Amino acid sequence: MAKKILIIDDDPIIVKYLTAVLEDNGYTTCSATTGAAALEVVKREKPDLITLDLEMPEEWGPHFYRRMTKDPELQDIPVIVISGMAGRHAIKKAVAYLSKPFDPDKLLLTVQRAIGLPD
Amino acid sequence: MKPKLLLVDDEEGIRKVLGISLADSGYTVLSAENGEEALRIFESQQPDIVLTDIKMPGMDGITLLRRIKQQNPETEVIMITGHGDMELAIKSLQYDATDFVTKPISDDALEKSLQKARERILIRRKLKEYTENLESLVHEKSARLQAVAKSPASQASGAQQPPDPSRYHKIFDDMPCYITVRDRQYHLTAANKLFRQDFGEPGGSCCYELCKQAAAPCEDCPADKTFHSGCPQQTEMVFKTQTGASFNTLVWTTPVRDAHGEITHVLVMATNITQLSQLQDHLASLGLMIGSVSHAIKGMLTGLDGGMYLIDAGFAHEDQAQVQEGWEVVKLMVGRIRGMVLDILYQAKERAVVRTPVDLAVFAEELTSLIAPKMKRHGIRLAQEFAPGVGRFELDAGQVQAALVNILENAVDACIEDRQKTEHRVVFRVRREPQQVVFEVEDNGIGMDADTRAGIFTLFASSKADKGTGLGLFVAAKIVHQHGGEITVASAPGEGSCFTVRLPAVGAEPGGFPHTTPEDQEA
Numbered sequence: 043m044a045k046k047i048l049i050i051d052d053d054p055i056i057v058k059y060l061t062a063v064l065e066d067n068g069y070t071t072c073s074a075t076t077g078a079a080a081l082e083v084v085k086r087e088k089p090d091l092i093t094l095d096l097e098m099p100e101e102w103g104p105h106f107y108r109r110m111t112k113d114p115e116l117q118d119i120p121v122i123v124i125s126g127m128a129g130r131h132a133i134k135k136a137v138a139y140l141s142k143p144f145d146p147d148k149l150l151l152t153v154q155r156a157i158g159l160p161d
Numbered sequence: 162m163k164p165k166l167l168l169v170d171d172e173e174g175i176r177k178v179l180g181i182s183l184a185d186s187g188y189t190v191l192s193a194e195n196g197e198e199a200l201r202i203f204e205s206q207q208p209d210i211v212l213t214d215i216k217m218p219g220m221d222g223i224t225l226l227r228r229i230k231q232q233n234p235e236t237e238v239i240m241i242t243g244h245g246d247m248e249l250a251i252k253s254l255q256y257d258a259t260d261f262v263t264k265p266i267s268d269d270a271l272e273k274s275l276q277k278a279r280e281r282i283l284i285r286r287k288l289k290e291y292t293e294n295l296e297s298l299v300h301e302k303s304a305r306l307q308a309v310a311k312s313p314a315s316q317a318s319g320a321q322q323p324p325d326p327s328r329y330h331k332i333f334d335d336m337p338c339y340i341t342v343r344d345r346q347y348h349l350t351a352a353n354k355l356f357r358q359d360f361g362e363p364g365g366s367c368c369y370e371l372c373k374q375a376a377a378p379c380e381d382c383p384a385d386k387t388f389h390s391g392c393p394q395q396t397e398m399v400f401k402t403q404t405g406a407s408f409n410t411l412v413w414t415t416p417v418r419d420a421h422g423e424i425t426h427v428l429v430m431a432t433n434i435t436q437l438s439q440l441q442d443h444l445a446s447l448g449l450m451i452g453s454v455s456h457a458i459k460g461m462l463t464g465l466d467g468g469m470y471l472i473d474a475g476f477a478h479e480d481q482a483q484v485q486e487g488w489e490v491v492k493l494m495v496g497r498i499r500g501m502v503l504d505i506l507y508q509a510k511e512r513a514v515v516r517t518p519v520d521l522a523v524f525a526e527e528l529t530s531l532i533a534p535k536m537k538r539h540g541i542r543l544a545q546e547f548a549p550g551v552g553r554f555e556l557d558a559g560q561v562q563a564a565l566v567n568i569l570e571n572a573v574d575a576c577i578e579d580r581q582k583t584e585h586r587v588v589f590r591v592r593r594e595p596q597q598v599v600f601e602v603e604d605n606g607i608g609m610d611a612d613t614r615a616g617i618f619t620l621f622a623s624s625k626a627d628k629g630t631g632l633g634l635f636v637a638a639k640i641v642h643q644h645g646g647e648i649t650v651a652s653a654p655g656e657g658s659c660f661t662v663r664l665p666a667v668g669a670e671p672g673g674f675p676h677t678t679p680e681d682q683e684a
Contacts, residue, residue: 056467062471097456142462
């Protein structure tokens with residue numbers, strides 16, 4: 043089964059973009075535009091990897107991350123931060139940090155390093 | 162008077178022998194067998210000379226020396242050391258012992274040390290006398306000088322003119338800042354020309370009435386602090402004139418004392434620093450803007466990348482729908498970028514307000530036509546409530562339109578953000594009131610909490626994350642203020658917001674400050 047990636051970003055256009063890049067390369071995706079919705083999706087879909095925006099209006103990315111990692115079942119899911127913010131250390135355990143605008147090839151390489159090829 | 166000497170040694174024999182010989186030499190001898198007892202006697206008797214053994218059980222001689230020097234540095238302390246205690250002896254000199262004598266004590270050596278101590282006491286006493294004499298001499302001489310100055314002969318000679326009070330009064334009056342004198346009851350007892358000119362005659366009014374148009378004293382009154390502490394104070398305050406103009410001032414206060422040194426009044430000096438404060442605000446907001454704009458640009462570039470990716474992929478898969486989707490994204494992003502650039506231009510470039518008579522009904526109609534397509538796309542209903550016969554009004558149509566479009570856009574975004582309600586509407590009202598026109602934009606979108614509401618016009622904080630630059634409402638408020646008007650907002654989270662813009666008719670705006678005039682623009 044193809045590896046699943048959860049995309050969290052409050053901008054639907056960026057969600058669409060990330061979805062297209064990842065699915066075109068064989069990964070399956072799911073998405074959420076708020077931290078609250080994201081937690082539901084994580085529990086339901088058990089993704090192999092999460093891409094997370096930092097600045098979201100309803101819940102700040104690192105805050106969502108703290109909530110998620112309180113659950114022992116979810117705390118080891120690798121996270122790639124994709125943000126326009128300079129807060130490189132906002133999530134210390136993030137496996138990588140990509141600055142917006144990001145290079146799609148670099149994104150794919152980073153995903154591959156974290157969880158390997160899609161299948 | 163016999164000099165008082167305190168002898169400290171733990172050996173009773175030494176105390177006895179030395180005590181007799183010192184009494185014979187003319188000293189009043191007190192004795193103690195340890196450091197603690199010595200300190201007690203020292204405190205009650207204040208001897209001129211202390212003669213102490215260095216090595217004693219309990220408090221040793223060095224500690225005693227230090228404690229005595231702390232209490233009275235002028236005490237002469239002579240140390241008695243054992244043979245070969247050179248290190249301790251030197252240490253005692255470092256702590257300002259007068260001298261040291263070694264055991265067994267020879268009469269000669271002890272007498273030399275005591276002589277040294279007596280000489281030091283004598284010198285110190287003489288020095289004190291001289292100083293006191295000098296002081297009384299100065300008093301005497303200055304009294305004579307004053308007497309000479311007051312004598313009619315010296316006035317006639319013109320050598321020393323007494324100060325002319327009217328000259329000081331003129332300096333006080335002509336100072337290029339606001340100067341007032343205030344008593345403890347907040348009454349202004351004097352004010353200089355500039356103050357009287359801008360704030361009116363004091364005439365027994367209270368400072369807060371004239372300077373702030375307030376009914377009660379300011380909470381953090383610097384003059385009150387000066388009355389209390391007697392120290393000068395410095396602070397920043399906002400002053401408000403009778404015409405309603407307000408400006409930032411830097412305020413200094415200093416106490417005015419009577420002949421008995423009592424503080425009877427406080428002198429308050431204030432200088433207008435509005436331009437400086439505006440510059441500070443401008444710089445701070447520029448810094449914030451750069452941060453906010455760069456973040457917004459990163460988001461938009463990512464969106465553009467996304468659009469281009471979708472177009473590329475669509476062409477590669479020969480998927481017309483995906484190409485179309487990508488193209489929509491690109492158009493949206495270009496629109497966002499255009500909006501932001503216009504906002505930045507408004508922020509960066511001060512524009513003169515050029516008023517022309519405008520038919521308000523036509524103006525409002527045009528305005529809504531700009532926002533209507535976006536509302537239609539999102540299924541938001543637009544209700545126009547234009548009061549009949551609103552007529553014509555003088556305003557800068559281009560600028561006021563930009564301000565109101567920003568507010569309307571904001572209302573639409575607030576509706577789009579809201580996912581609770583199924584139907585959304587924006588109401589746009591225009592009505593005339595005496596001497597002013599009122600625009601209202603009401604939405605039933607997400608609304609704002611008190612914190613968000615407090616910052617919307619001043620800070621570049623956007624509550625719209627990647628979609629907002631945090632500029633729109635700031636620009637709107639700026640334009641409204643340049644028209645001498647005011648912008649207010651009422652809002653509740655989950656229920657919606659209502660923005661009210663009031664623009665005064667020409668000649669009706671309060672104060673005349675700090676509106677921008679065309680002259681300012683060219684500077």
